[in-house]
Amino acid sequence: MPTLWVYNSTPEVDAQSNYPSILEASFPLLVLMLITVGTRLYVRVRTVRGIGADDWAVFIAAICSIVYNACTIAQSRWGLGLPLALRPVVNLNTYSRINYAGRPFYMMGILGFKVSLCFSYLRILSKGQPTYRLIVWIVMVLCIIGHTVGTLVLMFNCHPIKRSWHPTTAGTCLPPGPLFSGLAITTIVFDVIIFFLPIPFLYGLRMDRSKKFGIIGVFALGILTTVCSIMRMTVIPIIATGNGNSTMLVVWGNIELNVGIILTSMPVLAPLFKVFGKKLVSTGKSSSNPYAHTGSHNMQVFSNSKSQHHTNTSNINTLTNSRKERAARAAARYPGDVSDNESQKTILGKGGEEGMIARERSVDERSRMESSERERDLESATGGAHGQGKEIEGIMRTVQVDISSEAADSQAGEFGGPRNR
Structure with a gap:
């Protein structure tokens, strides 16, 4: 003989029970x-490093929901779902005792959220x-x-009260x-x-209009709980004047309680949803961008080819290292000026590669001044012709550094947005 869901029933009676619908409406939402x-x-x-009174209230409501859902499933074993x-x-x-035991948990659960x-x-x-x-x-009180x-x-x-869980008792x-x-x-x-209480306050907040209406919408979602309450109310006449079957009244109570707790937690x-949304968007952009999975080497080569300088990444890195060495020497010669200038660029600038390029330009100017001083000394010691050649060579090197700096700026504008000069 197959195991029957409804206790003390026959296979024919058990087949007419709506217990599958009760389980489908209760368990997934729970x-x-x-x-x-x-x-x-x-x-x-993780965010506020603590649990507030609102969290404790919704936690108590969740406990009440667990008990009420368990009572609903238990009632279906004793006849709920049958005419x-x-x-x-x-x-x-x-059946009556379980039904009676679940009532305060339903009321305290909807009060909790x-x-x-x-x-x-x-x-x-x-x-x-x-x-x-x-x-x-x-309003809360x-x-x-x-x-x-x-x-x-x-x-x-x-x-007497006993009649509530023992219907055969006289009374x-x-x-x-009406109850x-x-x-x-x-x-x-x-x-x-x-659910509408915070809307006037939220509407008066000074923030972006779309963000404001988004927050209002999240709070207003709670009105869906009212829809569940209305649906529960529509089955009351069936109990009062119809066949007295309270199955859908209990099921809609489960739905109302679980949905209310879920929507209360949405704000x-x-x-968390915003963080996940940004990650999904960034993942989508990365997968659609043909340059998303290439390294800095490819970005630099692409930038240099656009500026018609067919230098490779190793040359740029070598040039950057030489700039850093010149910056260190300049810092030793002019510690006060370099420190002040770099601090300003770090605090006021956009940081990163743009700040480095700005500092490199400043160092290039000082290097040019130092080169001129050395060349004048060398010219006076070895003759004008030799000094002139060195001077021209020094100017050529300075021009080459400036062009490479422009290439780096071009790179930043291509992949990181336009740079403000």
Whole structure:
């Protein structure tokens, strides 16, 4: 005999159960919710080096969601997903106890992610906005009071209380239609208020318009939780005046709880998505750029060929080394001037190769002055003709250095953007 999902049932009854739909609606969202909350806590620890009140609130909501989802799956083993007429009578009390045990976890779970959002608003609001902070505190306190009262009503709606988990006990209970409708309306009202609460503040921020609307959009995504609450509310008449089957009420409660926690964590995870987005874009550009996987040797050769100097990379590196040696000698001869000049270039310049080229030009000027001084001394000692040849040779070398510097500038403009001269 095959193993049946619904306890104490027959294969024919078990085949009519909607437990596969219950598992498909509960388990994937539960896993996604746990991944989201875990990533949120990881981001918090790595960026702010601590966990705030909003993180603790969403963590408590996640624990409540785990328990409520477990209760939902357990209920499907005892009859949830079957029409009332087909549910095994011997399962009624066990099913009712599990259903009753899951109610406070549902209410505290949806309260948890709403409180988490309120604490998130207080985190981003400055001390100089006492009125707005007071509004957030008032909304949060009212939300806590409303959901706490709703939980108590849901737990003590029968007299005696035992009738809630033992339906065969004599007594009375509040009508399910008005009870569940009142709780659903309370949830929807607080959803709308809390999810739209930060929009006026965010709209007034001084930032780029596209970035501003992006942040508002991330917070406004939470309104999808309200859609889940509305869908849950539409099945209440089936329980109140129809066949009394609460399957879809429980399933939509699972969806609402998990989706609410996931969307509440989206603003915290936005920086992580931004980093991944930049990495994907840079990876795409690298794969489409034919020069992306070439080294500095190819970049320098390409730059030099464009400037019609067919010098190779080794010549440029040799020239750079000679410049560094001249810079060191100049620094020894003029320590004050070189130090001040290089410090200015480092602080005010763009840095990198451009700053080096600027310093090299300064060193070239000093080298030219030193060369002229040596040539005059040599001319006076050995004769005018020899000194003249050396002077011309010195000028030729200086011109060659300047041309190579222009080639380096051309390289920077080609691959690193235009240089400001």
